[in-house]
Amino acid sequence: MNIIVCLKQVPDTESQIKVAPDAKNIVKDDLKWVMNPYDEFGVEEALRIKEKFGGEVTVIGLGPKRVTESIRTALAMGADKGMLISDPALDGSDALATAKALAAAVKGLPYDMIFTGQRGIDDDNGIVGTALAEYLGIPHMAIIVKVEVSQDGKSVKCNRPVEGQTLVIESSLPALITAQKGLNEPRYASLPGIMKAKKKPLEEKTLAALGLNPADFGEGARNLKVLELTPPPARKAGKIVPGDTPEDKAKELARLLHEEAKII
Amino acid sequence: MTQGVMVIAEQRDGEIRKASYEAVSEGKRLADKMGWKVTAVLLGQNIKDKAAKLGHFGADRVMVADDAKLAAYTTDAYVAAIADIVKAEDPAVLIMGASVQGKDLAARLSARLGVGMAQDCTALSVDNGNLTAIRPVYAGKAYAKVGFSDRRPHIATTRPNVMVMNQPDSSKSPEIADAALSLDDGALKTRVVEVLRDTSGKVDLTEADKIVSGGRGMKGPENFNILEDLAAAIGASVGASRSAVDAGWRPHVDQVGQTGKVVSPNLYIACGISGAIQHLAGMSTSKVIVAINKDPDAPIFQRADYGVVDDLFKVVPAFTEEVKKIAH
Numbered sequence: 001m002n003i004i005v006c007l008k009q010v011p012d013t014e015s016q017i018k019v020a021p022d023a024k025n026i027v028k029d030d031l032k033w034v035m036n037p038y039d040e041f042g043v044e045e046a047l048r049i050k051e052k053f054g055g056e057v058t059v060i061g062l063g064p065k066r067v068t069e070s071i072r073t074a075l076a077m078g079a080d081k082g083m084l085i086s087d088p089a090l091d092g093s094d095a096l097a098t099a100k101a102l103a104a105a106v107k108g109l110p111y112d113m114i115f116t117g118q119r120g121i122d123d124d125n126g127i128v129g130t131a132l133a134e135y136l137g138i139p140h141m142a143i144i145v146k147v148e149v150s151q152d153g154k155s156v157k158c159n160r161p162v163e164g165q166t167l168v169i170e171s172s173l174p175a176l177i178t179a180q181k182g183l184n185e186p187r188y189a190s191l192p193g194i195m196k197a198k199k200k201p202l203e204e205k206t207l208a209a210l211g212l213n214p215a216d217f218g219e220g221a222r223n224l225k226v227l228e229l230t231p232p233p234a235r236k237a238g239k240i241v242p243g244d245t246p247e248d249k250a251k252e253l254a255r256l257l258h259e260e261a262k263i264i
Numbered sequence: 265m266t267q268g269v270m271v272i273a274e275q276r277d278g279e280i281r282k283a284s285y286e287a288v289s290e291g292k293r294l295a296d297k298m299g300w301k302v303t304a305v306l307l308g309q310n311i312k313d314k315a316a317k318l319g320h321f322g323a324d325r326v327m328v329a330d331d332a333k334l335a336a337y338t339t340d341a342y343v344a345a346i347a348d349i350v351k352a353e354d355p356a357v358l359i360m361g362a363s364v365q366g367k368d369l370a371a372r373l374s375a376r377l378g379v380g381m382a383q384d385c386t387a388l389s390v391d392n393g394n395l396t397a398i399r400p401v402y403a404g405k406a407y408a409k410v411g412f413s414d415r416r417p418h419i420a421t422t423r424p425n426v427m428v429m430n431q432p433d434s435s436k437s438p439e440i441a442d443a444a445l446s447l448d449d450g451a452l453k454t455r456v457v458e459v460l461r462d463t464s465g466k467v468d469l470t471e472a473d474k475i476v477s478g479g480r481g482m483k484g485p486e487n488f489n490i491l492e493d494l495a496a497a498i499g500a501s502v503g504a505s506r507s508a509v510d511a512g513w514r515p516h517v518d519q520v521g522q523t524g525k526v527v528s529p530n531l532y533i534a535c536g537i538s539g540a541i542q543h544l545a546g547m548s549t550s551k552v553i554v555a556i557n558k559d560p561d562a563p564i565f566q567r568a569d570y571g572v573v574d575d576l577f578k579v580v581p582a583f584t585e586e587v588k589k590i591a592h
């Protein structure tokens with residue numbers, strides 16, 4: 001079973017996000033960059049399936065050089081090979097262009113399954129994994145919390161929670177799965193794992209090396225354009241509910257929500 | 265000619281979902297501005313009798329795609345059916361509710377059609393026929409105003425509970441038409457083999473009108489019963505912070521925040537939640553926020569409309585009793 005995991009590097013969840021003076025980007029200095037949390041679930045699931053069925057796990061990242069750190073993290077967890085797609089022309093690409101570059105990289109590799117996170121916690125779009133499946137002409141199952149590969153390795157059953165129920169979906173392989181929290185508990189990289197990761201193959205590819213035209217990427221090729229980025233709307237200052245005892249405060253809160261906010 | 269707004273409606277077991285009425289309502293507002301018509305598309309099996317209701321919320325026309333292969337949602341069948349309809353109808357703007365299904369559908373459709381898509385929008389507008397959208401990014405730590413390339417349709421999904429729903433007008437009857445379908449069995453690779461229903465009757469957090477949420481201050485899973493009692497009294501769903509979920513006190517589906525659900529209820533009551541930035545990110549579009557926490561310096565108070573600085577184990581049960589009095 002050969003498995004590919006695509007990962008993104010994103011600002012850590014504790015990051016303060018500041019809008020840059022151009023009002024289109026965020027301030028990228030001083031951010032702590034980590035592997036997108038949903039992608040970690042994908043790496044872990046790929047490793048578990050490999051441990052059961054054999055085969056190789058290849059990790060593909062896209063972006064500037066710093067993304068190498070996240071690829072090395074996945075290699076230290078136990079993935080076998082890494083690839084970084086890095087090209088200045090990729091700067092400012094939208095989700096569809098990103099998926100096109102990933103598709104070109106994946107097409108040169110053998111695979112039965114592909115994992116991505118269900119969304120990047122930066123753009124919150126949830127398009128790249130799905131679009132990658134589209135460009136490869138394979139089915140995808142999104143927001144998955146359980147994966148069961150059939151004994152013969154030809155099909156997969158996945159649990160997909162939707163509002164108020166969980167759908168069990170069956171698909172033939174190859175297929176792409178986007179990972180949701182709850183799928184597994186990702187392992188930590190062990191010290192020997194980290195040492196080994198340094199020697200694992202990690203190749204770097206440009207768009208040209210993937211047979212792609214740089215003109216189809218970047219800001220100018222976007223189908224969805226960021227016109228303006230702003231801080232979230234400020235909330236008006238709230239009030240501290242007065243009272244001498246917890247019971248008084250509870251009573252006053254109930255009154256305020258009933259009479260002032262008219263919400264209960 | 266490229267024009268009009270198309271809205272993809274979502275039904276489950278024959279019931280059209282609220283997020284779809286919100287999307288139709290928003291679609292109607294956009295269409296009115298441009299002098300366009302709204303076409304809703306309803307997919308499923310034996311659902312034609314539900315189509316008229318979409319007209320009550322503003323659809324001028326409803327196209328019904330009725331087929332056994334569309335009985336349960338699968339991405340491949342729905343995307344194939346809708347892509348054909350879009351090519352035939354050539355709408356300028358295509359919108360749907362940002363439910364789990366809507367987001368999945370919109371993502372694959374945007375790749376199939378090679379057009380831009382804005383996910384989980386909190387506001388839409390249209391100028392000279394071009395859609396612009398506001399969407400929270402970084403789970404709401406920033407807001408992006410986005411526009412589209414010339415490729416049509418411009419696709420957007422609307423965050424549940426945000427778009428104002430029109431007053432239904434049952435005197436309106438939309439034109440109802442059957443959509444031409446050509447679903448190729450060979451192209452359908454996925455199928456729903458089982459549906460595991462949540463029998464608790466709890467409304468999903470993304471759709472809930474009110475949410476009572478607990479964090480580390482709850483001290484243990486056994487104490488969430490006081491939140492369940494409050495939730496029952498006000499008709500809310502119970503959520504949790506990441507620390508409560510990571511501690512194993514509550515299931516993952518209950519997590520609110522940047523790596524959980526992003527919610528927009530009318531009332532959000534945070535109990536024993538300090539307000540880590542990743543949590544605030546997930547609930548800051550709630551209309552009224554209440555925080556109950558004994559630490560006066562907790563960051564949650566900077567976002568709360570009403571803050572109660574006290575022991576939640578005393579305040580919450582007393583508050584539940586007060587609410588019951590008001591209800592009677």
